[in-house]
Amino acid sequence: MAKKELSAEERQERTLSILTPVVSVLLALVIGAIIVACLGKNPLQGYGAMLQGSWGDASKISKTLERSCPLIFTGLCATFAYKCGVFNLGGEGQFIMGGCATACVILGGGIEGPAGLALGLLAGIVVGGIWALIPGIMKITRGLNEMITTIMLNYIALYFMEYVYKMMYSDQGLPKTVAMPKSARLADLAGTHVGVLLAVVLGVVVWYVIFRTSFGFKIRAVGMNPVASRVNGFPVKRLVLLAFVISGAIAGLGGSVELLGRTPYRLADGFGSGFGFDGVAIALIAQLNPIAAVVVAILFGTLSTGGTMMQSVIGVPTAIMDIIRGLIIIFAVAGMAMIKLPKIRAFLTNRKQSKKTEASA
């Protein structure tokens, strides 16, 4: 009896946690529609174009998934770190450094073919991990706030990438690297590249590691209560460091995949721009569930490709899509905090209980 009661509550919580982001998205879209209508354009036509442009046919779907792919990686990067209580805001820097490492290995080493692909991806994982290891070491030795250090490292990575594409492997002096050789690129898959599949599989793997292994249990324990974990004899510092490295490695792999999977197959200005912060938002909207993060990342990708289409078809400023994205994040975060507030919780359970008593009466 008691067990059944608990599962009902759990079910309610699960419903709410799925419902909140959905409502947030709808609410943000409604506000977006109002803005569009105020500009004298037809919001329904706009949203129609958005759906048509992102999910209208097979090629549109593959483009949307391709656009979502890097966001899946940075979303998983943030998810993993946050599960361990690490606020890694450096997804963008790690993503960029992953891309740089791949470019250096393939272009610098002149390695082509599957070997180049494998080594390139490996380099991305390693360097992304190292780039996250730096703030990790600073955190556990000097107690430095990783939010600040990772953001600063984002800028340093950005300028380092400039060095790579302008000075090291520039294509005839243009501010972009030489294109990755065709033989070392990720294989095509249904109009997009296998990196998308890799990202989705990674989402499942991360979910498995976090929720189904003892390592994941420790990571979660540290994230929930580092003091208690230490008392329990968990190597807290090592786990925190591992969380940094693994989350960085995920982002770094994302950078490699983006570079080897997506046109123009080059590093250039704007590579990875904004992906890190989007990843943080994705992780939180997904409530740190890796599989949900994949879904939310695809939603963000849809907003990007669909929003671009909508902009062109009805002719509204691009900033509207950013406003909608910001609103989704705010609503989702606020909404999820709201349903966790003790008062609201009590209200919800009371209602449920009173309903139950009514039913039994």
Added chain:
Amino acid sequence: MAENKDLTQMMMSRRQVLGLGAAGAAALTLAACGGGSSDSGSEAGSDSGAGDAEAKDSYKVAMIMSGIITDGGWDQAHYESLQRALKDHGKWEMLEPHENTADADAATAAQAYVDQDVDLIIGNGNQFASDWMEVVADAAENHPGVHFLITNTDPTAEMGDYDTLDPVETVLPDFKQTGALAGVVAGLMTQTKSIGFIGGMKLPSTLAKYSAYLAAAQKIDPSIQGQYNFEAGFTDASFGTNLAQQWINTNNVDVMWGDASAVDNGVRQALEAAGADTHFDIAQPIDIVGDDQPTVVTSTVTDWMIGQAMDEIESGSFGGGKAITADMSNGGITLGKFSDKVPADVQDKVNEYVEEIKAGTFLTDDEVSKIQDTL
């Protein structure tokens, strides 16, 4: 290698399949939306590719840019070029330009216009050359009425990896002429014999412009020194202020020429603070001489010859990866108005040199490349 070929063939066929779907969907949307674009239907029917000179009643043009049309520089200049072209081309109608296009969305933005069968899609700058490879290939196959114009791009050097250049042309302004125009003005206006240049990005165009700028100034006075920065970006105006201040105070720079949109604004701020009667700015690529710009003495103006592209599309001769040249002979490059800070005798002298630059007798390529080699 053979494997690769197979792969591309496979990709092609896949593209065709997808393309069919896309065309079908596009037709559906058109049918659903109904009104307005009645001309697009006829286009979809005739599929005979380039050389088909059947004139249409109306054409659509769209512009895609990384900045905004009011940036006071690069994208505004493109937008104004388009406006000028539209004035002479009554059949053409402009769609809302796509501003603030992130690199990750550049291809989607183009695809959006391809889906609407826009006749001409303009990309402001060579960053679009690398992002549009797939879109162009797709459009060449499934939307033969769509044409692409990418500015400041050298098709042979920068678009070598394209499968097809059939629906593509580029615009290449004569950077040497632009630089020389700014250079003679700077050379005649500088009192301290020290001039500066800020570029947003180290592009071939930037290097060519600066080299010609300094070469022309030194032709007027060989003692003139040049300062340069090619990495200022296009948004951080405060950097422009700080850098110009540094050059004014340390290197006595008194004439600046900018190629970095918003950053140029910051430069003018520093020049004004140092004294607008002795410190001058040459604007680019739009003419902004006026009372609200006390430091600007003249502007080197670029027009990206969009009208020519429109003519070619109407006559059916557009495409094949040609580069349209924009130079002084066709009005692509001009020197703007002078402010009253430029004395009459200097204006006359500038105008003399302008004719020489136009005729190509003012600077030799060697003189320019001698400077370019040192960069």
Added chain:
Amino acid sequence: MDVFLMSLPTILKTMVMGAVPILLASLGEVFSERAGLVNIGLEGVMAIGAFVGFAIGKMTGNLWLGLVVGMLAGIAVNLLYGFCTVTLCADQVVTGMAINILAPAIALFGYNLFVGSNPANATGDQMASLAIPGLANIPFVGNAFFNQTLMGYLAFVLVPLVWYFFKNFRFGLSFRSVGENPQAAETLGINVVRVKYLACVLCGALAAAGGAFLTLCYTPIYTDGIVMGRGFIALATVIFGRWSAVGVLGASLLFGFFDGLNVALQAQFQAAPVMFFKMIPYAFTIVALLFFGSKHAGPKANGKPYFREMR
């Protein structure tokens, strides 16, 4: 060395100019963090302040009115942050991140409408510099410190005021207790939620003023991305300045100095790979934090949500 000496006055000028927006934003963040709210959305609030200050200043021709309205806009945006984090107890980092995405988008949208309707609106007006007679002529530092806009002077005057507030006012002390131990503060009769909201108002106003400085005193234009990470730098200066007004002043000036050094190096070593110069301010911030950022400093309950019901 010679070149460096010649560059020095300009480096110092850049230092002071560059320090002001960071100083204003980080003073705001000091209020915020002293009340236990880590506001990573400074960047977005600054963008709103920069745009609204610019637009109102241009529309009315009164730059001070622009500043005030800009600050009000900053307060409005930051109250959204406050509502989410204080009342709803949402995650502070993500809420701030959402502000960083939302606020610049709103500013850009406003800019599109404002300048799109009239291209002449693209260039605004600037506050004039006021040289303090005598002091402004001191070699090296004179022009930098004593030839500023009134707004710049005001920013520096704020420093002792804020310092005095936290040190000597009863209210300042109760303010601090909210960030240290809100539960205890509440038992002492302090209205924790009200203090937190007040912190949001002050932080929003100051950060927006920092943004408005960029468009009203630095350059007469607004561009998307004009804040250029200054909000994040301000977050670092608060830690580096150990949550004190004086410390934050020092940190802002030091950051300004390294930014000035970056510009001077770019100005003189033109053929060098300048991207490494551009890294200097950010790399320096990390190094400075390594030496001066201790984990033991700072409000104890910083960043933690406060559930009143959980006392």
